Amino acid sequence: MSATRPDTGVKRKAAMLGGVPGDECLSLYRTMFLSRSLDDAEIRLKRKNLTFFQISGAGHEAVSAAAGFAMKPAHDWFLPYYRDRALNLALGVTSEEMFLSAVGSIDDPASGGRQMPSHWGHARLRILSQGSPTGTQMLHAAGIAEACLYGEKTASLAKGFAPREVVYVSVGDGTTSEGEFWEAMNTISNLALPVLVVVQDNGYAISVPVEVNTAGGSISRLFQGWPNLLIRQVDGCDPIACLSLFREIVPRLRARETAALVHAKTTRPYAHSMSDDQTNYRSAEEIAEEAKSDPIPRYARRLVDEGIASEDDLASIRSAVLAEIEEAERAALASPRPGAEDVLRFVYSEEVDPTSGDFASEPAPSGSSESMVGLINHCLRDEMKRDERIVVFGQDVADASRSEILSKVKGKGGVFKVTAGLQREFGDARVFNSPLAEANIVGRAAGWALRGMKPVVEIQFFDYIWPAFMQVRDEVSMMRWRSRNAFKCPLVIRVPVGGYLQGGAVYHSQSGAVLFTHNPGLRVVCPSNALDANGLLRTAIRCDDPVLFLEHKHLYRQPYAKGDYPGDDYRIPLGRGKIVHEGSDLTIVTYGALVRRSEMAARSLEKDGIRAEVIDLRSLAPWDKEMVGESVRKTSKVLVAYEDTRSFGFGAEIAAWIADELFEDLDAPVRRLATKDAPVGYFPGLEDATLPQTEDVIREARDLYEY
Structure with missing residues (x-):
């Protein structure tokens, strides 16, 4: 499937513009004008108190629409940010669906009335649910791309993957100051992942100008010298230049040659959102000068000057767009809203209940007593044999990142040896080390899970989990609820926890489980012995919700906590003492x-x-x-x-x-x-x-x- 090409109703007058066919040039214009007009309509509705929030994509329409035209909806994966309205339209999201989001309708495909408008999401088109924290989606993009590469090379999984999928992710210039942006770029570059990163630079992070956010004022210059990363700058107000560039880059991503970063300079004719007044921090002269680069009137003039369309042709397109908006707005305002009974739906999976008797089984004792470390390791091995979707990664979890030396070394397998031998048995593609970056581990795991895999990741110590808290709290635990069951994040985060070690001190003895049990959507487990650890971990892996699996490190090798290996199907329901x-x-x-x-x-x-x-x-x-x-x-x-x-x-x-x-x-x-x-x-x-x-x-x- 290619991106939507709306019928403009206008017969093209010239064959090509900058290598782009005339009818496609007009489709681009229609998409851009539709995007701006939807913003304007939402602003009117907000002023009438018929909607409750508005944030626009004004000034970003050219680069956003061009990206959608260059890629394949329902084939590639898209992690847009809130100014990507034109991208969503180009991919096939309708005007009515956008209004459904604005009015908070239960029929809104992005969230069913649970999120602010312009927090995109569309399962059929593979537009991932977007949250408000800026930059968190970058790590998801990396994880999805990793899962794509793994899935297309794994025979048992390949049928669930389209040929040569590519991942699109966009951010504003302000977001490039977030640590998770850099953690993601490190992985994307290092692994040459098929990710198209688009930085839409309108010069401001709300009121903070780019020179305050970015060293030297140019994010693309900071990436010079990074490996496996194609870097391009483009006039983000020129849709033809943007489309031509994307059509140059995307085939290289499909060929698995490189990752790519496009730095697109855009404008921001409207304030950050309707909660902002940019005249408080931008001069009238600056705003007037920037208006000369507004992509929509500038592109309209070019279409006329180059003979692609007449003024009447463009007026006809605009008239049709406004009629479409009027009809879509009317339908959305009449649509159903969510009721109070909807509040608790989809906090957790409604299809798989890990607290039920379906997850209760009796052990088949082997007669071989093992430590908690041993029985957790057994469970991981059993489940990895059963399900090729399972991957294990984290800091130091592999036996040796340089697998060519495995025959010469004993291997690491985690600082507590819980994952020892897994890499040797299942290979580098399924058991691998991550950078020392906890948000990177959990954020990438979220991407793997969103792509249908089952990551079981390790945070080395509970004391160091805090950089990942944003991912756990605002992304992983909320994904199902905020998308009203359109997306889910079933992963397991294993974490050694607690004190009683002697010498652990301040930063190797922390507990604090309550900070995670406070998060709806996340299941939290803390076994006290080896047998329970085995059965509960198996349930955690097989359930369809995210699970934080707390392993008390004092109990790892205590003789009193040992248990017999219970077989490869032993499970304990969650929530049962x-x-x-x-x-x-x-x-x-x-x-x-x-x-x-x-x-x-x-x-x-x-x-x-x-x-x-x-x-x-x-x-x-x-x-x-x-x-x-x-x-x-x-x-x-x-x-x-x-x-x-x-x-x-x-x-x-x-x-x-x-x-x-x-x-x-x-x-x-x-x-x-x-x-x-x-x-x-x-x-x-x-x-x-x-x-x-x-x-x-x-x-x-x-x-x-x-x-």
Whole structure:
């Protein structure tokens, strides 16, 4: 499929303009004028309070439309930014669909009324859902391109890939200051990915001029010398120059010769958005001078001067466009809006429920006891054998990036050896190292997942996950909901977490699970032993939602956490806890490394006739409210023990829920035991005093029992 060529109703008067056929020149003009007119119509609607936000693509129509004309909708992949209205029109998004977005209709194909207008998305045309954070889509583009290269070379997957797919991604000049832009460009260039990066440079990031954002004032000059990167500058207000350039570049991307960056200078005749007034920071003289380069009147003059069309021809095109807009606007205003019942739909998959009995199976013990490291490794091997869509990457996860030396070295396989041997067995295409850049890891994984693959990535330490938080919070966890199920991001992020190591200190001992359980759309798991880790990881991989898999590094090789290999199909449903010690006097709700400490405390208390029931939650989002409720109704007293800090930690949510739902069943206040509100120190005595110990559990439980 080629890009949409609207019938202008005008018979061309000249054959070619700059190598572009006359009828296509007129189609370009129609698309550009339609884009500007839609902006103007949305502005009118906003002023009438019939819509709620407006941001325009004015000044960007030439380069945006040209890119759409040079590529293949429903074949290539598109990650546009908010000024790419003309691109979307060129690819086949209709005027009515754009108005549906503006009015917040449930029929809006981009989001069903969930996102601002100009946050593009169209599953049929392969226009990926766009969020508001600038630059995050760059890493998705890299991941999608990687997945395209992998898929087209993998026999079992190739039928799901179109021949020689190319990825388009665009940003404004302001976004080139974002770290994720540079992380993505590093990967795109280093791997020579078939990505067309278009920087649409209108000179401003809202009010901040380009010389403040960019060293030397030119982003393209900064990339000189980068390998595998074709760099071109173009007048972004000249649609013919842009189209000719894109038609030169795209075949080279399809041939897998290079990646490409196009730096297009555009104008911005309107303010950043309707929430902005650019006369506050731009002079009238500057705005008037820039208006001379406005792509639409300039291109119209050229079409007439070059004999492609007459003034009457262009007037006829404009008249038809305005009639189309009037009809589309009327239809959108009459369209249905989402109701309150739609709010909770598609937060998670409605087709695959990892909390259901479908994910419950019994282990088939092998009789071979292994550590948590070993059984996680087993699960990864089993699942990679079962599903060629699974890829594993992250920092240091490969045995050796230079695979030619594998026969001479033992191999790395992760700093904790969890992925040891996977590269040797499954090859460089499926197990590979990433740069030291956490956002890069998660953002690329999102791209792989969006292209239909199943990435299982590793962040080396929980303490270093924070650069990836934007990707986790605003992209991965929100993708399904914000697109109303048009797109999804089913990936697994494995993360070693927690303290109790001695010497881990401030930056190798962090917890903080609550910062991730707070994100709707993300499932969070924290096993306390090897067998549970194996079964829960298998469920995480096979489910259709993103999962943060917290592996407590203190438990990796503890003898008490070992378990028998359960076979290659053992699964545990998410959100189901486990009673690891039965009792009737009080309940201890916990997870992770505190499960063992709570069990030991319960055994000690038993000697004094105090019977404590210990619940291992295993999953944190969701967590087993039913099991906790049943236990608390039985014991009437509850202690919540958790490794997050006491203030604002995950256990505070459990305690609040119990107080709300089970108040009349309680014979004592809900108690909490947690890490002190301070970082974990290097000296062992500091660590022991900061983290909850077995003696602390005993003390708090005894005090609760005696209440």
